[in-house]
Amino acid sequence: MNAMKRNKSSVLFIFTSFLYFFASIAVADGSRNLVAYAGGAGHDAFRHVHVLSNGDLLVAGSTDSLDWIPNQVKRVELSSESIQSSDPDHIGFLMLLSPDAGTIRQFLHFPKNTVADISRIRSTEVPGQSTGSIYISGRRTLSPGMDPRDDGYYIARLNGNFVDRPVTGVEWVINVKAPPRKASGYKGSSSYKDIQPWDVGSDGRVIYGTGSEYDFDWAAIEAVDASGQPMKMPDWPAQEGGKSFIALKAGRKGSLRSQTQEDFDFRTNDENANPGRKGKFPDDYYFSGPNAKGPGYTGYRLSDKPTQRLGQIAIDRRNNYLYFGYSTQTRLPNGNPDFEPAIVSMTDTGKLLWWARGYQEIERPADNPKKDQDSINSPPDQYVEAVAIDYTNDRLVALLRCHGNGVINFWQGDQLKANPSGKSFQRKFTGKNGNIHISWIGKFGLTDGIIYNATYMAELTDNAKVQGKLQGLLEGWPDPNAGWPDVNTTRAVEELSVLPDGSPLVIAMGRRVFTTTNAHMQMVKPGEGQSAWSMFVRTYAPNLSTITYSTILRAPWDPATGKSTGGLIKIFHAQWAGDKIVVVGQHETPETGLGEEMKTQNIPGWAKSLPEGPTTAVLALLKP
DSSP states (O other): HHHHHHHHHHHHHHHHHHHHHHHTSSSSTTTTTTTEEEESSSSSSEEEEEEEETOOEEEEEEEEEEETTTTTTTEEOOOOTSSSSSSSEEEEEEEEEEETTTOOOEEEOOOOTOOOOOOEEEEEEEETTTOOOOEEEEEEEOTTTTTTOOOOOEEEEESOOOOSSSSSEEEEEEEOOOOGGGGGTSSSSTHHHHOHHHHHHHTOOEEEEEEEESSSSSSSEEOOOTTBBBOOOOOOSEEEEEEEEOOTTTTTOOOOSSSHHHHTTTTEEEEETTTEEEEESGGGGGGGTTOOOOTTTTOOEEOOBBBOOOOOOEETTTTTTEEEEEEEEEEEEEEEEEEEEEEEEEOTTOOHHHOOOOOOOOOOOTTOSSSSOOOOOOOOOOEEEEEEETTTEEEEEEEEEEEEESSSSSSOTTTOSSSSOOOOOOOHHHHHOOSSSEEEEEEEETTOOEEEEEEEEEOTTTTTTOOOOOOGGGGGOOOOTTOOOOOOOOOSOOOOOTTTSSEEEEEEEBBBOOOTTTTTOOOOOSSOOOOOOEEEEEEEEETTTSEEEEOOOOOOTTTTTTTBSSSSEEEEEEEETTTTTEEEEEEEOOTOOOSOOOOOBSOTSBBBBOOOOSSEEEEEOOOO
16 A cells, blocks of 8 residues: 555656646747747757847858758858868858848858858947947868868958948958867867957957967967957067067966066955955966966966966957956966966056956965965866956956865855945855866956956756745745755856846856746756756846846756756857847757757747757747
């Protein structure tokens, strides 16, 4: 009898779990969202979207056939003569859509056997003004026999902007080297080929990253002007001929390291008003003097691969000030490996304005705060993924990631001296598992470098011991600041957008993902079934105190087992467009070709409800 009761209970639990799950993916207002597949029977992806000042959507991507484009759509073939690329399987394209995505206004593409894709779009105007000049970038594929050291990505300026000047081609191209990492015997690839770290200023200047990270070879930040020619940045640390650069190789000439003893000994407050931080430049951390080797003043030294990794950069188009972040492979005093971050601000001439570490570097003894004791290290690995400008509140939004939970990690949202009463959605790194990667968002003053807001972005594990209940848009979810819940790996895409009110817009992958009541698709809450790894789109309040919109986008899964029954959705970019979030990505069909796919709705005539190929493009217009 007891066994029969247990079996009935199990069946009831599974049945109710399924009912809950399928109820949870229902759209609150079906008329509000557009979710669709696009492409043919081959390999297709939407990789970026840019909103023009007239409301049109400019979508960038890759395809292996143009057959899915309606015959009546105007097509333009872009010249690729200057791009060092010969991809036999993919075609890079731009697709101009109406604001509601219902109509393809124009389709522009590179010739076959040239450019692999178009992955990034930027333009020169201050947000809210009429669209200026448009720039694009994408991955290159070298022809057989070419030197792998020439591999990388391209950046190009279009000869129009779609708003007041038609686009018929490109004005110029630069081929950026991002070769396979020498440290891996040319088996791996520089992450710069995929990240494509660059931005454009209001005067058309382009600042970009080149080289291979965490390697023995070279990496740098370089600049070209509006005509694509090397640009002089008079206050950058390296000037050679007509070229300026910042060496992303700690300790080498042109790196962000003090050249005089006075600068090296310079002491100031850190970004959270703690006194005593040493060194005028962030790389002073790893050395014992301006012309000396390590260890640095807290015991850090460089690893044998001192080439640094650059994250996405940002230029404030009101004054062309530059903002970027990078990380350095180091060794702790005990010899264990580590990675250290730095966030940097420079003027339009390249003069250092401020820099931040993301955590407290030193701690003075309370009984003798003037004592020269530099005692803190930060054992978790830390990386800067991206930065973006909050024009409304004059803040720099920084997206960072850490691997490991140690004594010193990132600034906690409730311990910021410039905002002592401030709240944070997720104050700290909780749980017992340190062998995971989680993300963090911080807001810094654009000109003073002071940190004003911060939150971790770490989704829950399925077995997390949770406490408290949130209300409002997060009704039914536990409070991440109550107790010490276990969190899981949460890795953000190296892209960051900011809404007009200053709300950060992020994309990430997580497990038990916090979703809002207005989500297109909700995650099952703790105690209501097994979660599944999912990509999600999220906005935070401008002060990072709460989540204002969060949805997963994926195929259904079995909440009784956590097993997926459909393909994998990858989200590459999201952008705010008037009153909606535009999301682009790719669906990867399982080898079996079986299973349910993501819920589509309001599908435009040129798109479709189901994927057909191994990879199919994904487009969503979500209205919070």
